Amino acid sequence: xxxxxxxxxxxxxxxxxxxxxxxxxxxxxxxxxxxxxxxxxxxxxxxxxxxxxxxxxxxxxxxxxxxxxxxxxxxxxxxxxxxxxxxxxxxxxxxxxxxxxxxxxxxxxxxxxxxxxxxxxxxxxxxxxxxxxxxxxxxxxxxxxxxxxxxxxxxxxxxxxxxxxxxxxxxxxxxxxxxxxxxxxxxxxxxxxxxxxxxxx
Numbered sequence: 229x230x231x232x233x234x235x236x237x238x239x240x241x242x243x244x245x246x247x248x249x250x251x252x253x254x255x256x257x258x259x260x261x262x263x264x265x266x267x268x269x270x271x272x273x274x275x276x277x278x279x280x281x282x283x284x285x286x287x288x289x290x291x292x293x294x295x296x297x298x299x300x301x302x303x304x305x306x307x308x309x310x311x312x313x314x315x316x317x318x319x320x321x322x323x324x325x326x327x328x329x330x331x332x333x334x335x336x337x338x339x340x341x342x343x344x345x346x347x348x349x350x351x352x353x354x355x356x357x358x359x360x361x362x363x364x365x366x367x368x369x370x371x372x373x374x375x376x377x378x379x380x381x382x383x384x385x386x387x388x389x390x391x392x393x394x395x396x397x398x399x400x401x402x403x404x405x406x407x408x409x410x411x412x413x414x415x416x417x418x419x420x421x422x423x424x425x426x427x428x429x
Contacts, residue, residue, distance in 0.1 A: 230402075234402060236398040244278065245365060249365070250269055252370060253332055254266050257331070269324065269329065269332060284311050302353060306350060309343060309347050313343045313347065320333065324336065331372075333428075334424040335424075342361050342365055342417050343361075346361060349412070355405070356409055357396075357409050357413030359413065360395065361417040362417060363392045363414070364418040367388050367392065
């Protein structure tokens with residue numbers, strides 16, 4: 229059971245949420261999206277949100293700023309979050325404007341809002357779950373896309389709720405977070421996406 233739940237934590241890691249949301253958009257959207265548009269967004273987003281953070285984490289670990297991939301302490305979380313925030317801003321200001329997709333633009337704006345709120349909470353010694361923040365953001369984004377394009381993706385949303393439950397169970401079982409930290413992360417993720425809805429829905 230421990231191996232299974234640990235695998236769940238890695239499979240649905242927060243680093244994969246930006247690129248997963250991007251893929252989900254191009255799968256769901258009924259708009260015509262040429263291959264150039266898709267690759268123009270997917271490739272740089274993958275590099276900026278997966279490859280660079282992994283390299284950065286290895287550097288931070290080598291210099292002693294972080295000790296574990298779980299980032300258990302508030303101090304360890306700050307540097308990766310600062311870097312992640314900068315990379316998300318780069319996507320919003322450099323990547324998406326070149327291949328403009330309004331839905332993706334505000335998805336990343338919502339992610340920026342969620343990361344920023346998480347950083348603010350760290351100054352008050354409050355830790356929130358990045359796993360649940362990411363999944364909450366993507367879940368609400370999928371709900372918004374379903375409404376926006378008037379597409380029934382009820383089955384996908386149901387599966388996503390199950391995934392959120394599995395990840396929450398995993399984080400509790402591994403003693404990575406308390407119930408309150410999971411709840412805070414989920415709320416931040418969902419609210420950050422809801423706040424962008426009026427600009428594009």
